[in-house]
Amino acid sequence: MTMIKALISLSFGSALGLTFLMLGCMYHTxxxxxxxxxxxxxxxxYCISQRTVDHDTDVPSNACRExxxxxxxxxxxxxxxxPTVLARxxxxxxxxxxxxxTGNIVIFLTTLGFLYVFGSEEEDQIVL
Structure with missing residues (x-):
């Protein structure tokens, strides 16, 4: 049930961020x-580095991940x-x-939440 709540909240965050993006385009540009x-x-x-990293070692960081x-x-x-360059x-x-x-902050926090929820290596989680 927690995975469903996570999916719903991530979907809401994505929709909210894209709404701010569309509102930013409202002046015909x-x-x-x-x-x-x-x-x-x-x-x-990040997803590419997760596929290539050796998970058997206890090294906290490696060159690929960094x-x-x-x-x-x-x-x-x-x-x-x-947006800063476009506004200036x-x-x-x-x-x-x-x-x-505002849309950038919401979208990137949602992306970070997605990687946090679905990025771990547990077997009981949904694989997308």
Whole structure:
């Protein structure tokens, strides 16, 4: 039952974040939709590193995992800097900028929650 609650809350978080993203596009400029690329790419390095890491050792970190964290950090920082650049260039308004930053925070916290809930190696969890 806890997995169903987790799925429902993660779905709600994703819907709320995408709603903020669409509200950020409400002034007839659709450049902020480029953030969808960052949303899709952010969990990819972590998921790839989870497949290649040797789970038998007790080493807390290795080069592959740290490289994945580096790439993920770069993707997240790029997602936060794109609305800043668009607002400073006058492409979007500052109200849209605030909505996009709120959407970024919600989406990335939801992604972090997804990786926390479904990222462990327990056998009794649902595998997507």
């Amino acid at each position: 659709y450049w902020p939709l480029l953030l969808l690329v960052f949303y899709a790419l952010s969990p990819v390095p 490289l994945a964290m580096f790439f993920t950090t770069g993707i997240v920082i790029s997602a936060f800097s794109l 260039a006058g492409v979007i308004t500052w109200g849209s900028f605030a909505l996009l930053l």
